[in-house]
Amino acid sequence: MQKIVISTGGGDAPGLNAVIYAVIHSCYRLGWEVYGSRSGYKGLLNPEELQRLTLKDVEGIYATGGTILGSTNKGNPFSMPVENLAGEIQIVDISDKIMNNFQRMGFDCHIAIGGDGSLEIAHRFSLKGMPVIGVPKTIDNDLEATDRTFGFDTAVSTATEALDKLHSTAKSHDRVMVVEVMGRDSGWIALYSGISGGADVILLPEIPFDMDAVCQKITNNELHGKDYAIVVVAEGASAKGGSVINKGKGELGRSELVLGGVGEWVAAEIRQRINKDTRSLVLGHLQRGGSPTTFDRLLALRFGAAAVRMVEAGIFGHMVALSASSMVPVPLVDAIKSRKKVDLTSDKVLTARDIGICLGDYCSELKKSERTSE
Numbered sequence: 001m002q003k004i005v006i007s008t009g010g011g012d013a014p015g016l017n018a019v020i021y022a023v024i025h026s027c028y029r030l031g032w033e034v035y036g037s038r039s040g041y042k043g044l045l046n047p048e049e050l051q052r053l054t055l056k057d058v059e060g061i062y063a064t065g066g067t068i069l070g071s072t073n074k075g076n077p078f079s080m081p082v083e084n085l086a087g088e089i090q091i092v093d094i095s096d097k098i099m100n101n102f103q104r105m106g107f108d109c110h111i112a113i114g115g116d117g118s119l120e121i122a123h124r125f126s127l128k129g130m131p132v133i134g135v136p137k138t139i140d141n142d143l144e145a146t147d148r149t150f151g152f153d154t155a156v157s158t159a160t161e162a163l164d165k166l167h168s169t170a171k172s173h174d175r176v177m178v179v180e181v182m183g184r185d186s187g188w189i190a191l192y193s194g195i196s197g198g199a200d201v202i203l204l205p206e207i208p209f210d211m212d213a214v215c216q217k218i219t220n221n222e223l224h225g226k227d228y229a230i231v232v233v234a235e236g237a238s239a240k241g242g243s244v245i246n247k248g249k250g251e252l253g254r255s256e257l258v259l260g261g262v263g264e265w266v267a268a269e270i271r272q273r274i275n276k277d278t279r280s281l282v283l284g285h286l287q288r289g290g291s292p293t294t295f296d297r298l299l300a301l302r303f304g305a306a307a308v309r310m311v312e313a314g315i316f317g318h319m320v321a322l323s324a325s326s327m328v329p330v331p332l333v334d335a336i337k338s339r340k341k342v343d344l345t346s347d348k349v350l351t352a353r354d355i356g357i358c359l360g361d362y363c364s365e366l367k368k369s370e371r372t373s374e
């Protein structure tokens, strides 16, 4: 008999509930108890935020977005901002309190579902002696140690559907539509959705872009009788010699910058340089919402069931990962080492270039024979 606590941390991603569903069902089969900790570690700080999870609690949730436990991307227990009596904010380490509660409540294992930030916290608890298993979540797909994170496929589908819709309005008005997508410092969402959604230009954080190349591509479109263009820009992309546009740190206790604004910047440059009617939109949190795709559901269910098999096998301090279609344990320390970037030699990048998509670094001149308007 094991007593497990499960938490969801960081930005939500479609598939979180499917992991919880799989954990509860797998544990039920083994006769184990599972408790959900609300909003990351809140349940391990305050028992009122802890919920015993039964089959009834998770009925049908594998198909729903969000997380029934709630999530947060602020308030790292190792550096938590707390207001003192004088009203000043102090950074305190409350990890010992969480460790004590974990032991006092008789938990045997913590299954932490999260992205790099949450998995780093899980790793630090593992070093303190907490038996931890990580499950890789993020729409950004930027965890190095797993072939895929769940949530990514759904985000790409949402972005692709948006691009499909933008084509008709862009075409009707002979406009350039610039679409900013999420992904932080990695261009996975931009690349996958841009290729699948017929973008003319895709700007990635991995390739500092040159506005001359971007404008050249849009102008070249006109040589083919195409008077509109779709530009997909990753929120973490930046112009050559420029820096990533952001909105500061946002809420108290948050460790990462809030990215955003590059789409509007690119749109303004296009308007100014080639006098083309241009609009921009930010897809934002739409990419995190909604029901997980079949791919994400299945991946999340597999991660959840594999995490429980790891508990059975006594493999702690590891994250469950997808590797060449199998579920494998990877040490948490390796899982958080670095962020996965788009490989610029991969066939997806080659595909984009081969089918004429400009990736912002250059825009190859069209052959004369291809120029329909001359």
Ligand code: F6P
Pocket: 011, 073, 115, 138, 139, 140, 182, 183, 184, 235, 258, 259, 288
């Ligand atoms: O990491 C997931 C993610 O959606 C990023 O793509 C994005 O930059 C960030 O979270 C947004 O965070 P928030 O919801 O706090 O604005």
